Amino acid sequence: MKTYDVVVIGSGPGVYVAAIRCAQLGLKTAIIEKYNTLGGTCLNVGCIPSKALLDSSHHYYVATKHFATHGIEATGLAVNFEQMIARKNEVVSQTSGGINYLMDKNKIDLFQGIASFENATHIIITKSDGSIEKIEASKTIIATGSKPASLPFIKIDKKRVITSTEALSLTEIPKQLIIIGGGVIGLELGSVYSRLGSEVSVIEYMPNIIPGMDEMLSKELQRTLKKQGIKFFTSHKVTSVENKGKEVVVIADDKKGNPVEFKGDYTLVSVGRKPYTEGLGLQNAGVKVSDSGQIETNAHLQTNVTNIYAIGDVVKGAMLAHKAEEEGTMVAEIIAGQKPHIDYNLIPGVVYTWPEVAAVGKTEEQLKEAGTKYKSGTFAMRALGRARASMDIDGQIKVLADAETDEILGVHMIGARAADMIAEAVIAMEFRASSEDVARSSHAHPTYTEAFKEACLAVHDRSIHS
Numbered sequence: 303m304k305t306y307d308v309v310v311i312g313s314g315p316g317v318y319v320a321a322i323r324c325a326q327l328g329l330k331t332a333i334i335e336k337y338n339t340l341g342g343t344c345l346n347v348g349c350i351p352s353k354a355l356l357d358s359s360h361h362y363y364v365a366t367k368h369f370a371t372h373g374i375e376a377t378g379l380a381v382n383f384e385q386m387i388a389r390k391n392e393v394v395s396q397t398s399g400g401i402n403y404l405m406d407k408n409k410i411d412l413f414q415g416i417a418s419f420e421n422a423t424h425i426i427i428t429k430s431d432g433s434i435e436k437i438e439a440s441k442t443i444i445a446t447g448s449k450p451a452s453l454p455f456i457k458i459d460k461k462r463v464i465t466s467t468e469a470l471s472l473t474e475i476p477k478q479l480i481i482i483g484g485g486v487i488g489l490e491l492g493s494v495y496s497r498l499g500s501e502v503s504v505i506e507y508m509p510n511i512i513p514g515m516d517e518m519l520s521k522e523l524q525r526t527l528k529k530q531g532i533k534f535f536t537s538h539k540v541t542s543v544e545n546k547g548k549e550v551v552v553i554a555d556d557k558k559g560n561p562v563e564f565k566g567d568y569t570l571v572s573v574g575r576k577p578y579t580e581g582l583g584l585q586n587a588g589v590k591v592s593d594s595g596q597i598e599t600n601a602h603l604q605t606n607v608t609n610i611y612a613i614g615d616v617v618k619g620a621m622l623a624h625k626a627e628e629e630g631t632m633v634a635e636i637i638a639g640q641k642p643h644i645d646y647n648l649i650p651g652v653v654y655t656w657p658e659v660a661a662v663g664k665t666e667e668q669l670k671e672a673g674t675k676y677k678s679g680t681f682a683m684r685a686l687g688r689a690r691a692s693m694d695i696d697g698q699i700k701v702l703a704d705a706e707t708d709e710i711l712g713v714h715m716i717g718a719r720a721a722d723m724i725a726e727a728v729i730a731m732e733f734r735a736s737s738e739d740v741a742r743s744s745h746a747h748p749t750y751t752e753a754f755k756e757a758c759l760a761v762h763d764r765s766i767h768s
């Protein structure tokens with residue numbers, strides 16, 4: 303029987319990062335993944351394929367809507383959807399192959415099969431050919447991720463009533479796409495199909511889309527996506543979803559409780575994700591799971607069984623690839639005897655619509671609720687030379703800083719390249735920068751990042767360009 307210092311279950315972003323860090327720290331490491339391809343949700347049916355389709359559809363949208371203004375005459379533009387999906391698949395398989403390379407390079411053993419605990423130190427692997435292998439692990443890190451959630455009365459048939467997984471591999475562009483849930487995944491995939499010509503309706507239970515993010519972001523995003531043609535039905539509670547062959551009928555109660563009927567050829571159910579632990583045999587190891595299905599852990603991501611850790615979507619916190627990665631690194635270092643730390647307040651959240659939305663730290667609503675005294679500075683993208691040059695004038699950046707110390711408490715961005723720009727805010731906040739620190743740092747001109755500097759200047763009522 304093979305024995306390991308660390309066995310990691312899964313192969314998503316939490317896992318391969320944890321495995322590589324373990325190997326770097328001299329620990330004999332193995333990973334077990336039930337599918338033939340590595341990379342988990344993120345790489346196969348999440349972050350990467352969605353961004354590939356967002357990029358392809360964005361090119362098409364810009365070509366059809368903005369090329370003429372740029373002075374480019376493009377006639378006969380058409381979408382070859384089969385090729386678009388094929389390119390997305392190619393991006394996925396190249397990236398997944400890259401993880402296999404990293405496993406080899408770091409001398410990490412890879413087992414393909416379903417992992418199940420026999421007890422706290424022994425794991426049984428059931429391979430796709432039905433054969434079984436048992437291995438021994440001093441420490442185990444569980445990162446079995448999550449699966450799409452649904453509502454109790456909705457039957458996901460994967461044909462007309464679909465989740466994000468199917469939406470990433472459709473064989474045709476929907477004519478009318480109904481999206482249940484105005485969160486990140488629904489809006490990203492809604493943007494893809496809206497840009498490609500689908501009539502998209504988003505039904506959201508809460509009064510705002512992207513609930514939980516700063517209200518400025520949700521209002522500004524809704525306004526901009528509406529301009530792009532997406533219809534929004536907020537404060538609507540879906541009560542039934544019926545597949546009628548080539549048509550799906552969705553009924554939702556509006557604010558006043560009146561039923562509203564929606565018809566489409568596809569309905570995407572994007573109401574969140576739930577932790578996935580099926581078949582893991584957690585009970586054999588004695589690992590506790592909460593009522594919501596998450597594996598319970600302490601601040602060191604250690605379960606109630608001391609040699610078993612859990613990270614990523616299967617534990618509490620934001621379901622984000624980079625959160626899983628930070629946790630993978632932290633657990634590897636803890637196992638190796640180090641004392642790492644994650645500040646969860648500084649894990650950024652991003653929505654890859656266009657304009658992009660990105661945020662870190664506290665929202666204005668959270669600061670108000672906590673009674674924190676703060677100052678705020680905003681800067682509109684339309685006042686930025688770089689944004690006008692590229693015709694990306696929608697959006698703004700808001701900086702919230704402590705009223706007394708000026709320490710940056712939250713940054714909320716909507717605009718071109720916000721997903722990349724938020725890194726500057728994260729670094730600033732990691733080093734506990736004041737808004738004046740950022741305002742006094744030189745930002746290359748013309749760049750989108752000047753909007754962050756300007757918003758910091760605005761905290762002190764001294765913005766230059768607005």
Ligand SMILES: Cc1cc2nc3c(=O)[nH]c(=O)nc-3n(C[C@H](O)[C@H](O)[C@H](O)COP(=O)(O)OP(=O)(O)OC[C@H]3O[C@@H](n4cnc5c(N)ncnc54)[C@H](O)[C@@H]3O)c2cc1C
Binds near residue numbers: 316350415578
């Ligand atoms: C459409 C979509 C878009 C997204 N976009 C983004 C984004 O842009 N940015 C971002 O940060 N996050 C994004 N996410 C979220 C991100 O994909 C997840 O947060 C991330 O993948 C979680 O990583 P993980 O390692 O915890 O688990 P996962 O990536 O879910 O990996 C878990 C792995 O464990 C395997 N597994 C499960 N049970 C077993 C078992 N018993 N034995 C062996 N293997 C097992 C599974 O097969 C899977 O490969 C997106 C998600 C979706 C669905």
